[in-house]
Amino acid sequence: MLNTLLVFFINLILVRLLGVAASGSFFYDITVLSFMILVLSWCLESGITYYASRDNNLIAPILIFILPLLMMQGVTGAVLLRYTPLTINSYFALLFIVSNLSIIYFSAFFYAKKWFISLNIISCCINFVTTIALFFLWYAKLLNIVNKNYYQQFYIGSVALLACVLMAAILMSTKGKPGLFAKSLSAAKDVFKYSSIAFLSNVLFFLVVRIDYFFVQQYCSNAALSNYIQVSKIGQLLILVPSIIGSLVFPYSAGNTTVMTVDKVQQLCRAITLIFIPVTFILIVTAYWILPWIFGTGFNQMYTALLLYLPGFFALSIVTVLAAHLGGKKMLKYNLAASFMALVLVVTGDVLLIPTGGINAAAAVSSVGYMACAVYLLWVFKVKFNCNAGPFFSIKRNEINYILKSYLK
Helix, strand or coil: CHHHHHHHHHHHHHHHHHCHHHHHHHHHHHHHHHHHHHHHHCCHHHHHHHHHHHCHHHHHHHHHHHHHHHHHHHHHHHHHHHCCCCCCCHHHHHHHHHHHHHHHHHHHHHHHCCCHHHHHHHHHHHHHHHHHHHHHHHHHHHCCCCCCCCHHHHHHHHHHHHHHHHHHHHHHHCCCCCCHHHHHHHHHHHHHHHHHHHHHHHHHHHHHHHHHHHHHHHHCCHHHHHHHHHHHHHHHHHCHHHHHHHHHHHHHHHCCCCCCCHHHHHHHHHHHHHHHHHHHHHHHHHHHHHHHHHHCCCCCCHHHHHHHHHHHHHHHHHHHHHHHHHHHCCCHHHHHHHHHHHHHHHHHHHHHHHHHHHHHHHHHHHHHHHHHHHHHHHHHHHHHHCCCCHHHHCCCHHHHHHHHHHHHC
């Protein structure tokens, strides 16, 4: 939870440092780079986590082909950046790509080893230092001590630092054995085969949650784009805990263990529901006044879009957990189908409604797409695991009492 807050504060300080228009352009560029990272990674982290969770001895063989692959992907990224118009300096954009690829791959090794706490501690430490440093830069800007706009570069540098620390931790903890190269070829084949299906699903899902940026950028002002991106950032904050839960569900579902059963998945969804209800109520009551105060006077278009987006954020939280369990059970085709269906709905709605409805239409359309995705995956669970939708949301009294006792101690 601490890391969640730190990421939010980093985003908030960057918005304050860059302003409404510039922050919109910066985060739009980050979205473009994130799509490039997704394509270059080929979702290999899914295959890494799946196979390394089942057998930790495969970590060393997988590392044998991941390290040279990173260098090849860096070269490919440099070529792609030559033909991609961005406001970010191309060298720092390449550093951002390579660093995020490294974080993705080496975080997968942490998940496979079940080093969840270690990964969180490392991320928290680096994000804490980044938050403090950005805060002092903001304070210095207010006092006109610092005039150079190198905040973006500093942020990208912190991402590179995290990548280096994670890489060093895994390399120092991994020991090779005889016959490593032969095992590496076999592991590479398995990882690429599994990841190829996950790649198609993740590309579609990325488009589901980000394609609206493109339409908003085309039909709305820079200020409206910046407002909409920050609404989306709030959504990322809301679903960050479910995303963490999903990252825990996946390796346990993939491993040879009975720890992650359907009952446990239902319990996790109920916990998300229980937390989301009061958070939603607080946002409805307070966000109209708080959002412009937090982000600045130019962010006065966020409230209505946020209200329209809230049902979608909840649906996306549930989808994250359901999709992680299906992925761990090697049932990726259902995640692929859900993403494709949601993408069709979102693109159709965006084309028809954003030109006249602006960011409010974008938020409403995205919510419909996310909810359709959740409904489909719940239907898959009913068919494949013989369970109804009710237990995923019907909060039990003993669970409420347990949570209240835990927080009131």
